[in-house]
Amino acid sequence: MNKIIKYVILDILKNRIVIGYALLLLCMSLSVFNMETDTSKGLLSLLNVILIIVPLVSIIFSTIYIYNASEFIELLVSQPLKRKNIWLSLVAGLGLSLSLAFIGGCVLPILIYNGNGTGIMIASMGIILTVIFVAIAALSAVYTRDKAKGIGVSILLWLFFTLLYDGLVMFLLFQFMDYPVEKGLVAVSMLNPVDLSRIMILLKLDISALMGVTSAVFKSFFGQSWGMILSISVMLLWVIVPLSLSVKKFKIKNL
Amino acid sequence: MIIATNVTKQYGKLKALDDVSVTCNRGQSISLIGPNGSGKTTFIKCLLGMVVPDSGFITFDKQNIAKDWKYRQHIGYMPQTGRYPDNMTIDQLLRMMKDIRKPFNPVFDNELFESFDLGKISNKRMSNLSGGTRQKVSASLAFLFQPQVLILDEPTAGLDPVASEILKEKIRKEKEKGKLILITSHILSDLDDIITEVIYLQDGRLVFHKSLENLKKDTGKDRLSGAIASVMSKIQTR
Numbered sequence: 001m002n003k004i005i006k007y008v009i010l011d012i013l014k015n016r017i018v019i020g021y022a023l024l025l026l027c028m029s030l031s032v033f034n035m036e037t038d039t040s041k042g043l044l045s046l047l048n049v050i051l052i053i054v055p056l057v058s059i060i061f062s063t064i065y066i067y068n069a070s071e072f073i074e075l076l077v078s079q080p081l082k083r084k085n086i087w088l089s090l091v092a093g094l095g096l097s098l099s100l101a102f103i104g105g106c107v108l109p110i111l112i113y114n115g116n117g118t119g120i121m122i123a124s125m126g127i128i129l130t131v132i133f134v135a136i137a138a139l140s141a142v143y144t145r146d147k148a149k150g151i152g153v154s155i156l157l158w159l160f161f162t163l164l165y166d167g168l169v170m171f172l173l174f175q176f177m178d179y180p181v182e183k184g185l186v187a188v189s190m191l192n193p194v195d196l197s198r199i200m201i202l203l204k205l206d207i208s209a210l211m212g213v214t215s216a217v218f219k220s221f222f223g224q225s226w227g228m229i230l231s232i233s234v235m236l237l238w239v240i241v242p243l244s245l246s247v248k249k250f251k252i253k254n255l
Numbered sequence: 256m257i258i259a260t261n262v263t264k265q266y267g268k269l270k271a272l273d274d275v276s277v278t279c280n281r282g283q284s285i286s287l288i289g290p291n292g293s294g295k296t297t298f299i300k301c302l303l304g305m306v307v308p309d310s311g312f313i314t315f316d317k318q319n320i321a322k323d324w325k326y327r328q329h330i331g332y333m334p335q336t337g338r339y340p341d342n343m344t345i346d347q348l349l350r351m352m353k354d355i356r357k358p359f360n361p362v363f364d365n366e367l368f369e370s371f372d373l374g375k376i377s378n379k380r381m382s383n384l385s386g387g388t389r390q391k392v393s394a395s396l397a398f399l400f401q402p403q404v405l406i407l408d409e410p411t412a413g414l415d416p417v418a419s420e421i422l423k424e425k426i427r428k429e430k431e432k433g434k435l436i437l438i439t440s441h442i443l444s445d446l447d448d449i450i451t452e453v454i455y456l457q458d459g460r461l462v463f464h465k466s467l468e469n470l471k472k473d474t475g476k477d478r479l480s481g482a483i484a485s486v487m488s489k490i491q492t493r
Contacts, residue, residue: 003354003355004355007351011340011342011343014342015342069340070338071338071339071340071341072339072340074305074334074338075338075339075340076355077303077304077305078303078304078305078327078330078332078334079327079352079355079356080324080325080326080327080328080356080359081324081327081355082324083304083324252307253307254266254300254305254306254307255300255305255306
């Protein structure tokens with residue numbers, strides 16, 4: 001299994017997109033930290049960038065990469081290798097190289113400029129989001145045979161999680177304002193990994209003015225530590241569920 | 256050695272394989288024959304576990320292949336159209352395959368690689384290779400690990416006469432060693448002196464599985480191509 005991960009990572013490094021992604025993140029974090037005199041403000045500006053760009057690049061790059069690796073997959077499936085291991089290695093290779101790019105581009109500058117609890121929280125959320133969106137990409141790529149369709153599904157999923165979902169929640173909230181919907185709101189925000197990571201970072205920052213409805217409810221509902229534990233376990237589920245579904249499908253896929 | 260029992264595979268409405276049962280034993284060299292779209296490649300892919308049958312099962316040395324993956328160490332597979340990672344060179348591809356199969360097959364057979372003279376172009380990327388050269392790479396890979404079973408899907412299609420002769424010579428040599436060889440080909444004259452058995456598929460159904468001698472006797476023809484032609488016309492008139 002390690003061998004395949006090695007070949008996947010070597011292949012990803014060869015096509016240089018991931019290196020470009022790391023450089024882009026690095027430029028953004030350096031410019032943000034150098035423009036703002038207050039580093040915690042810089043951290044907040046970076047937060048929004050991370051919540052949008054990291055999922056986008058992770059999901060699109062992974063989907064396209066998996067489709068382009070179809071020859072590689074076909075070759076490996078006829079060899080004495082377990083199908084599950086082939087698939088997991090492919091996903092692990094993607095997750096590792098994209099996380100490394102994120103670490104190089106964002107985590108290091110954050111640690112240098114603002115290595116406190118909030119910085120570490122943002123950094124780890126970025127890594128978890130990377131892995132989650134690689135897993136979602138794996139799921140959409142294994143279920144759709146057609147490349148254009150698969151990439152389309154991935155783009156739609158990204159749009160949904162980063163933009164549409166919040167609008168939908170807001171809409172529902174206004175519709176049912178007269179009822180006690182807080183509990184429902186918490187449940188609903190669990191269904192979106194991007195929302196969850198935003199909530200977690202804001203909980204850590206403890207800036208009530210910036211919190212927004214969901215995280216305010218979240219905080220009053222769970223308190224800080226319980227909220228954290230719950231959110232982390234849900235985010236892990238966001239990795240495990242898409243990944244195991246995709247493995248299940250890949251095991252019986254016709255190549 | 257390989258026993259397929261009631262294997263059925265359906266793609267949408269199309270029945271690619273319909274209740275196929277065959278037995279292949281060591282030392283046989285079997286040719287899968289049938290018109291285009293008769294299920295030959297699907298059958299081969301089922302043997303390799305690349306396609307999972309809807310019903311029925313296949314055993315390799317009495318092990319059900321659905322729950323096993325190690326059996327593939329005994330197989331060398333040459334696909335109809337070899338698809339390889341585009342930005343790898345021949346050399347990198349070979350090294351990767353050796354690396355992956357080293358734990359199972361530590362001794363390599365470089366004969367085809369050398370007789371095809373692939374060493375000269377080993378720095379070329381797979382995406383820049385011609386169809387024939389790609390076939391040569393596929394063939395070298397199939398024989399590289401000295402497997403007990405060779406599955407060759409249209410091995411000589413796209414090869415020049417010299418390369419095709421080299422490959423056929425190699426197949427004959429491996430046959431002498433008592434390996435099980437499965438070949439599909441439409442160039443029947445290629446098969447005449449290689450094969451001992453014929454499996455005939457049509458529309459996903461097994462029409463017959465006979466030894467070459469019996470087939471020739473039954474049809475009264477002394478060459479495979481003549482025998483198959485008479486079988487085909489008989490089926491069409493039926």
